Amino acid sequence: xxxxxxxxxxxxxxxxxxxxxxxxxxxxxxxxxxxxxxxxxxxxxxxxxxxxxxxxxxxxxxxxxxxxxxxxxxxxxxxxxxxxxxxxxxxxxxxxxxxxxxxxxxxxxxxxx
Amino acid sequence: xxxxxxxxxxxxxxxxxxxxxxxxxxxxxxxxxxxxxxxxxxxxxxxxxxxxxxxxxxxxxxxxxxxxxxxxxxxxxxxxxxxxxxxxxxxxxxxxxxxxxxxxxxxxxxxxx
Numbered sequence: 340x341x342x343x344x345x346x347x348x349x350x351x352x353x354x355x356x357x358x359x360x361x362x363x364x365x366x367x368x369x370x371x372x373x374x375x376x377x378x379x380x381x382x383x384x385x386x387x388x389x390x391x392x393x394x395x396x397x398x399x400x401x402x403x404x405x406x407x408x409x410x411x412x413x414x415x416x417x418x419x420x421x422x423x424x425x426x427x428x429x430x431x432x433x434x435x436x437x438x439x440x441x442x443x444x445x446x447x448x449x450x451x452x
Numbered sequence: 453x454x455x456x457x458x459x460x461x462x463x464x465x466x467x468x469x470x471x472x473x474x475x476x477x478x479x480x481x482x483x484x485x486x487x488x489x490x491x492x493x494x495x496x497x498x499x500x501x502x503x504x505x506x507x508x509x510x511x512x513x514x515x516x517x518x519x520x521x522x523x524x525x526x527x528x529x530x531x532x533x534x535x536x537x538x539x540x541x542x543x544x545x546x547x548x549x550x551x552x553x554x555x556x557x558x559x560x561x562x563x564x565x
Contacts, residue, residue, distance in 0.1 A: 343494075345494075372552070372553070374553075381555060381556070381557045382553075382555035382558075383555075384552045384553065387552065395552055429494055429495060431495075431553075440483075440497060440500060441497075442497060443487070443494045443497070445494040
């Protein structure tokens, strides 16, 4: 069974731009969670989607948003990028929710200049 | 509260055992996890333990849970250079009907000959 895939793997953007990251969960997994990893803040929970609905949200500004499609693939969007948004963005999938074991993708490394 | 703490660095000699420690604050945690992250990569699930267990062994890995002290440890027997990585402890919190993972800052394990 293929693992969690994320595209693109690397991105360079400038301040003020917006970016969309994509995550394809393991086949059969319906829950997708997003995390931001930075050297200063570590791993922080962004949000979780299940059946195209956002079920849980971390403490991030409204510039961070996401969505999930009927095939469970998920995208996250960051608008009006700031330098501090430079991070590794990780996506994790599980069968029905984070109460079960989550499997992580390789991440998308975003650099904001 | 939501807080997971780990020591930041551990250095061991190849062939010795490594013990990585973690403390968490929320007694309602259902599952506790250990993830491994190699440079430039995402998170790899190593093992997990349910909160009603005291110990779990999986090949070279032994997880010990002291629920009274909210202390979790990961022991790696016969540590190899390939074990050099950052190890994250995470607790699964279930609140408000939903779940999320809270991660520690990670312990960087360096294995030297």
